[in-house]
Amino acid sequence: MKFFLIFYFVATILCEIEDGVQYIVGAGKMDCFYRKLSKGDLMDFDLQVLSGGEIDITLVIRSMITGREYLNEFRQTEVSKEINIEEDGPVEICFDNRYSKFWDKVIYFDLGIDESENKTGLDHEELFKGLHLEKDGYDNNNILMVKLENIGLKFETIEQFQLIFRSRYKRHRSLQEHNQWLVTWFSSMSCILMIVVGILQVFLIRNLFKSKQQKGMHSGL
Numbered sequence: 001m002k003f004f005l006i007f008y009f010v011a012t013i014l015c016e017i018e019d020g021v022q023y024i025v026g027a028g029k030m031d032c033f034y035r036k037l038s039k040g041d042l043m044d045f046d047l048q049v050l051s052g053g054e055i056d057i058t059l060v061i062r063s064m065i066t067g068r069e070y071l072n073e074f075r076q077t078e079v080s081k082e083i084n085i086e087e088d089g090p091v092e093i094c095f096d097n098r099y100s101k102f103w104d105k106v107i108y109f110d111l112g113i114d115e116s117e118n119k120t121g122l123d124h125e126e127l128f129k130g131l132h133l134e135k136d137g138y139d140n141n142n143i144l145m146v147k148l149e150n151i152g153l154k155f156e157t158i159e160q161f162q163l164i165f166r167s168r169y170k171r172h173r174s175l176q177e178h179n180q181w182l183v184t185w186f187s188s189m190s191c192i193l194m195i196v197v198g199i200l201q202v203f204l205i206r207n208l209f210k211s212k213q214q215k216g217m218h219s220g221l
Contacts, residue, residue, distance in 0.1 A: 020110035020166065022050070025057060025097040027104050032094040034064070035111065037085045044112035044160075045071070045093075047079040048167045050174035053103030058096035065089035075099070078171075080164075108170045110163055 025031050037043070049055045059079055061071040070083045070091070085091065097105050 020046070020108055020163070020170075022106065022108045022170065023095075025095045025105045025107060028098055028101050030094055030096040030098055032092050034090050034092055035113075036090045037088075037113065039086060039088050041085040042114040043070075043083040043085060043091075044114065044163075045079065045081050045083060045109070046112075046163055046167055047076070047107060047109045048171045049077050050106040050108055050171050051178050052105035053100050055105075057105050057107060058099070060092075060094045060096065062092050062094075063087055063089060064092050106174060108167055110167065112159070112163065 023031070043061075045061065047057075047059060049057050054075075056075040056077050058075055059071065059073040060069065061083065062069040065087060068087070070085075071079075071081055073079050093109075093111075095105075095107060095109075097103075
């Protein structure tokens, strides 16, 4: 039964992990996303601008009910904030690229939502009583709860590190692909330019010799 409880808490923690989203914000546009949250929730928000222009974007997070702004970051490349939700209702997350008229922005953002405690109404004491735990070395249920909470904290720490490494990897990969495209483009243009210059040199040299031959013929006559 002890292993069942450990599996239950670990599975609950894993289910709360959310994958990030890669999105393209068009030039001169502002795109918004919406998420319904409750009072007491904790939003662990991370943003990376991967490519486009000066690699920056304006971020605004606010409540749609009262218009209260939780976060307003102007032309940032990277944002990592913890936001305490103080009212129930949908939250608007907007990425503003209206100041850039020519460059699309590729962004990667991740929403880690830690729901408020006791939201499901689960009482740990009632859970233990309902399972009728056998005495297998745990004389006090509180000891088991402390160990399970420590496991949860370790999983949250691992999740944070994975999120940081994943966002950095995506950004570095995008920059690498962009730089590779630039190198390929400049190399191709350089090769084409060299070929064109070589062809022009051949024609110029041929015309030079032709003009000299014509001058020699006229002087002989």
